[in-house]
Amino acid sequence: MSSCEEFKGVLVLEDGSIFEGKGLGAExxxxxxxxFNTSMTGYQEALTDPSYHGQILLMTYPLQGNYGVNPEFTQSERIWAKGFIAMRSSESFSRYLxxxxxxxxxxxxxxxxTLKIRERGTMMGAVLAFRTKRFFRFSPEDILEQILRTPTPGELNLVKETSTVREVIYPSRKSSPRIVLWDFGVKRSILELLRPLGEVIRVPWDTPPERIVELNPNLIVLSNGPGDPQHPALEPAVKGIRWLGEEGYPLFGICLGHQLLSLAFGGNTYxxxxxxxxxxxxxEETATGRVFITSQNHGYATYEPSxxxxxxxTHRNLNDSTVEGIAAEGLKVRGLQFHPEGGPGPHDTRDIFPRIVRWALEGGGG
Structure with a gap:
């Protein structure tokens, strides 16, 4: 391959739009x-967040890779985003991709x-990155046809691909509390904030609720994850969540976990x-009026009228008034749509983790 060949990059959207640029990362x-993600930093955390599985990530901030790549920033063992779009990127970041x-x-x-997606809504698309000679083998019509044949993330059981496949115990100096982390595609930063608070047992997405009871948890945390919370494969988990809540076990859901709680206790999502x-x-925290700046990554939300x-x-988004938190009366059930751990993002809400553990140990009231 000649080194003088141009590395071309193209984005094709399902509405037929074509955007040409330079190639980045792998051919x-x-x-x-x-x-699209509007964060000014956090490109590495976003790429390795399992919630981006099945998606092509566009970062709106114009420069990516400007502070390098650090293993401490990764949120899982691999990159989950299928492709990446940026205005500009450093050479070292392109090598990382x-x-x-x-x-x-x-x-x-x-x-x-970004404006097109805001106006029309999220679309399927394709990213192509090839040296000049190989690139011209592809026709826009063929690419568009393949885009329209590609299943959306909501049609796939992506949780199965991002969850742990076996139980993992993270011992602690504290013998209690015992926290069961129900893994639907958890980020590493959530796990890191839970581990100092007690013994954590991470269980697969399809773990029966009876097995969770056998683990004798003081708190059950439902993690974030990719895809549609109403996917048929998650129905057993939703039923198990309701059963556990009605049996009196403290439940705390984050992002997808929050949506699963909403479904389990009579709500709907969209x-x-x-x-x-x-x-x-x-x-905004509705009880106090206190406002937090939060990190978010979700394509679905709880339908409040349901x-x-x-x-x-318990919490509401001040940009569009969507539901950001719920609590079930008479049950030990709490959920947050945003990411209290940040990773990337502000740490304003990280104190929620020790507070939730205390809430669970004190009987889940308030």
Missing amino acids: GEAFGEVV KENGVPGVQLPQTREV KLRFGHRGSNHPV LPEDVHV
Whole structure:
């Protein structure tokens, strides 16, 4: 291959839009749901967040890779995003993507793409990154046809692919409390904030509730994860969550875990037009009026009118008034749609983890 060949990159959207730029990362093609993240930092955390499985990630901040790559920032063992889009990228970051087999494109029109997604809603798309001679083997018509044939993340059971496949025990100097982490695609930063608080037992996504009871937990944490909370494969988990809650076990859900709690206790969920992905989302705690700046990454939300009278909204998004937290009256059930751990993002809400553990140990009231 001649070194003088141009490395071309192209983004194709399901509405037929084509955006040309420079190639980034690995040579190849990636098909997935195109989403944007407004964070100014955190590109590495976002790429390795299992919740981005099945998606092509566009970062709206114009420069990516400007502070390097650090293993401490990764949120899992691999990159989960299918492809990457940036206005500009450092060479070292492009090498990081290449080493991990992720194709990308540098586009001068990232703002135009973002506005298109905001106006039309999230779309499926494809990223192509090839040297000149190979690139011209592809026709836009063929790519568009393949985009339209590609299943959306909501149609797939992506939780199965991101969850642990076996139980993992993380011992602690503290003999109690015992925290069962129900893994639907958990981020490493959640695990790191739970481990100092007690013994953590991480269990697979399809663990029967009877097995969780055998583990004798003081608190059950339902993790974040990818895909549609109403996917049929998650129905047994939803039923198990309700049973555990009615049996009196303290439950705390984050992101997808929050949505599963909403479904389990009588609510419904729906797909947002373009989702919430970024590190600057203001959320109000309804009881106090206190406002937090939060990290978010979700494409689905709880449909507030569907919630029964005994499920209360505890937190609300100040940008669009969507539900950001719930609590079930008379039960030890709490959920948060945003990411209290940050990773990336502000640490304003990290104290929620020790507070939730105390809440569980004190009987789950208040």
